[in-house]
Amino acid sequence: MKFSHIFKASTCATLASVFAVSLPLAMTAAQAETFTKREFQNKDRCFEVRKVGALIEFNTRGIKLRSASRSWQGNMQMNGARVVNKHHDPVFIQTKRTLEEQHTTLIPVGC
Structure with a gap:
């Protein structure tokens, strides 16, 4: 079944833009996770x-x-002396x- 039969055309365009935006976010989410923490140095x-x-x-x-x-x-002066x-x-x-x-x-x- 196609999306166009279930949703209106404007809804399909919105879903397509959401997938297009979330695709790069999903790619970056696969990289290292970062977090912040408070500690004394x-x-x-x-x-x-x-x-x-x-x-x-x-x-x-x-x-x-x-x-x-x-x-x-x-x-x-002495004869035979050693010097x-x-x-x-x-x-x-x-x-x-x-x-x-x-x-x-x-x-x-x-x-």
């Missing part, structure tokens, strides 16, 4: 505190006090220089 941020020491460079040849040298050791031409190492004062200051760093962790 934790907006706190937690960190681990880590202290970092200063980075210091040490220079073992900082300030020179005395150059390398040689000296004679023993009695050269040594002794080597003396250079002498330096160690210096240090700070490359990076000490600081505290915060590392993000879960609460």
Whole structure:
């Protein structure tokens, strides 16, 4: 049986427009369902505190006090004596220089 026999022409046109409008809605309804919900959110941020020491460079040849040298050791006046031409190492004062200051760093962790 046809719709035109049961309903008037204007009713058929209205039903056709309802189906045309509901068809895209039915297609979107097949997608994911969404909903809203009230909840409390934790907006706190937690960190681990880590202290970092200063980075210091040490220079073992900082300030020179005395150059390398040689000296004679023993009695050269005595016949058959043993003498040594002794080597003396250079002498330096160690210096240090700070490359990076000490600081505290915060590392993000879960609460």
